[in-house]
Amino acid sequence: MMQKNPIQGRQKLAMKKIAKKNNLQVTFSKRRAGLFKKASELCTLCGVDVAIIVFSPAGKVFSFGHPQVESTIDRFFSRNPCLHSSNTHKLVEAHRNANIQELNAQLAQLLDMLEVEKRKGEAFEEIREAGRRKCWWQAPIDELGLNELQQLRIALEELKRNVTKQGNQVLVDSSHCWPFLAANGIGGGVFPFGNEGYEMDPASSITQMYKFGHQGLF
Amino acid sequence: MTRQKVKLAYITNDFARKATNKKRKKGLMKKVSELSTLCGIEACAIIYSPNESQPEVWPSPVGVQRVLSEFKKLPEMKQNKNMVDQESFLRQRIAKANEQLQKQCKNNREKEMKQLMLQNLTGKGLHNLNMMDSNELGWLIEQNLKDINKRVDTLTKASHSQGSAAASSGTMVTPEPKSKSGEKVQAGRSDLEVNMDTMQRQQRITDLMNPQDHLGFGGDEMMPPFGDNNRNALWSNAFFPREK
Numbered sequence: 001m002m003q004k005n006p007i008q009g010r011q012k013l014a015m016k017k018i019a020k021k022n023n024l025q026v027t028f029s030k031r032r033a034g035l036f037k038k039a040s041e042l043c044t045l046c047g048v049d050v051a052i053i054v055f056s057p058a059g060k061v062f063s064f065g066h067p068q069v070e071s072t073i074d075r076f077f078s079r080n081p082c083l084h085s086s087n088t089h090k091l092v093e094a095h096r097n098a099n100i101q102e103l104n105a106q107l108a109q110l111l112d113m114l115e116v117e118k119r120k121g122e123a124f125e126e127i128r129e130a131g132r133r134k135c136w137w138q139a140p141i142d143e144l145g146l147n148e149l150q151q152l153r154i155a156l157e158e159l160k161r162n163v164t165k166q167g168n169q170v171l172v173d174s175s176h177c178w179p180f181l182a183a184n185g186i187g188g189g190v191f192p193f194g195n196e197g198y199e200m201d202p203a204s205s206i207t208q209m210y211k212f213g214h215q216g217l218f
Numbered sequence: 219m220t221r222q223k224v225k226l227a228y229i230t231n232d233f234a235r236k237a238t239n240k241k242r243k244k245g246l247m248k249k250v251s252e253l254s255t256l257c258g259i260e261a262c263a264i265i266y267s268p269n270e271s272q273p274e275v276w277p278s279p280v281g282v283q284r285v286l287s288e289f290k291k292l293p294e295m296k297q298n299k300n301m302v303d304q305e306s307f308l309r310q311r312i313a314k315a316n317e318q319l320q321k322q323c324k325n326n327r328e329k330e331m332k333q334l335m336l337q338n339l340t341g342k343g344l345h346n347l348n349m350m351d352s353n354e355l356g357w358l359i360e361q362n363l364k365d366i367n368k369r370v371d372t373l374t375k376a377s378h379s380q381g382s383a384a385a386s387s388g389t390m391v392t393p394e395p396k397s398k399s400g401e402k403v404q405a406g407r408s409d410l411e412v413n414m415d416t417m418q419r420q421q422r423i424t425d426l427m428n429p430q431d432h433l434g435f436g437g438d439e440m441m442p443p444f445g446d447n448n449r450n451a452l453w454s455n456a457f458f459p460r461e462k
Contacts, residue, residue, distance in 0.1 A: 017258040028257040035249050037311075040304050042246060042265075045229050046239040049266040052250065053289050055259045061289060062300040069301050073286060076264050076273060096305070097228070103308040104226045110315040117322040124329035131336060138336050141365050146373045153366050155339045160359045162338075167352030174349075 021057075028057055036064040044100065051076070067096065239267060247276045260285050331358050 018024040032054055039050050043066040051065045051072035063069045131138040137152050144152065229235035243265055250263045254277075262285035263276040275282045289297060302310065331354050347355065 013256070015252065015255055018256050024257055028253070028259070031249070031253045031256070035246070035253060036302070036307055038242070038246050038249060039263075040307055041224075041226065042239070042242045043304060044226050045224070046235055046242065047228055047268050048239065048243075051264045052261070053263075053285055054250075054253065054261045055285075055288070057257055057259060060300060061292060061296060063289070063297075064302055064307060066304050068303055072264060072266070073289075075266070076275075076282070076286070100304050100308065101227065103305065103312065107308060107312050107315060108226075110312060110319060114315060114319045114322060117319060117326055120326050121322060121329065124326060124333065127333060128329065131333075135336070135340075137339060141362070141369055144369075146370060146377065149366050149370050149373070152339075153363060153370070156335075156359050156363055156366070159335065159338055160356060160363070163347070163352050163356050163359065166347050167349060167356065170347070170349050170352065 024057060032056075032062055036062075039064050039066070044097075044104070049075070067093070243267075243274060247274070250276050260288065262286065327354075328358075331355055335359060335362070 018027055035052065035054070039052055042048055043050060049066055049072050051063070051069050053061065053063045053069070055061050065072050128138070132140075136144070136148060137155070141149070229238055246265070247263060250261050253259070254261045261276075262282040264273050264282060265275070266273045331351075334351075334355060335358055
């Protein structure tokens with residue numbers, strides 16, 4: 001769970017080498033990614049060729065290039081101003097740009113969905129906080145006394161019975177569709193709670209989200 | 219400067235494109251420079267604008283030569299390991315965004331289940347849960363029951379080890395049965411605190427019963443289905459407090 005960190009957010013940064021090693025490393029990661037992103041945008045918007053080479057604090061090297069790091073470096077070294085402008089080359093480039101446009105669209109869509117889910121998460125948090133204040137049984141278990149725990153336990157066990165009943169009912173109702181499932185009871189066994197479970201039920205709207213990652217975006 | 223969302227596509231208007239090119243090149247160079255200074259690392263940038271034979275570079279032509287030769291000295295594998303072009307860079311970002319999305323969805327799902335569980339304790343009807351929801355909800359309830367049992371054990375042990383100092387029935391407001399559930403847990407607390415506790419508990423029990431119409435938790439029974447008579451007394455006392 002995220003707590004609001006007063007130190008987070010935009011700070012005025014002194015333009016000199018960062019003192020703390022950890023901060024330095026984090027800054028490097030973030031800014032390198034941001035730099036490449038800006039370069040990528042420039043390429044798309046203005047049709048430029050670039051090559052950016054960056055050495056990390058740990059000594060690794062990162063590079064970004066359009067169309068390719070190597071070809072742009074060679075161009076620099078050879079001082080060769082003439083660009084290929086054959087038809088083949090133009091075709092290759094058009095194809096590449098189409099790909100990139102599609103990838104950009106996919107990314108934008110994912111980021112939008114991520115934003116939606118984040119808002120949802122925040123909304124849930126607010127509901128939870130409000131609930132905690134109003135209803136004693138919604139407080140964390142550690143804050144409850146023995147009496148309350150026992151009452152809560154009774155209530156939960158009752159709820160459990162209801163849920164199991166509901167679940168069994170669903171099985172019975174749909175047994176004509178899924179005969180192989182009706183043979184197993186749900187009962188009080190261990191319930192699956194992992195990604196495998198989600199893919200089994202196409203009816204659940206939530207599982208659509210999980211499927212997104214497996215549908216071959218590339 | 220007003221911020222407008224820029225469509226990520228080649229700018230066809232010559233004038234606009236040239237203006238954007240100029241601004242963004244400048245910004246990019248600035249970012250490389252900052253990265254180099256802040257992190258104390260070597261870097262270089264080469265930008266060829268269309269229809270310009272000479273590139274713009276950072277830090278300087280000499281500086282670029284230096285960095286490039288350092289780069290070329292490295293074994294080819296190291297050179298290529300973190301090398302990306304637009305396509306591969308975008309794919310990386312897509313993969314990361316997807317991972318974050320799945321994680322967030324999972325989180326939200328857990329929160330949703332938790333809310334469902336908490337809200338249904340007060341007897342609101344469980345609407346048609348599909349099998350997946352029932353399973354998950356059941357699992358969550360199991361987890362909570364486990365935690366509760368653990369804590370009950372801990373607290374019960376604590377109160378037992380404190381002996382008779384814990385119970386102080388004389389100060390209770392509500393007549394409570396002498397079963398285990400009636401014992402005060404926190405040993406060593408003042409009588410006043412114990413009083414407040416009891417009153418709060420009474421209020422809480424009432425809260426738990428409200429705002430639904432009947433006493434049961436999601437069931438059709440009018441009375442909570444507890445076998446233990448004493449417990450029944452506890453509930454009914456709270457709900458219908460005796461007038462003294």
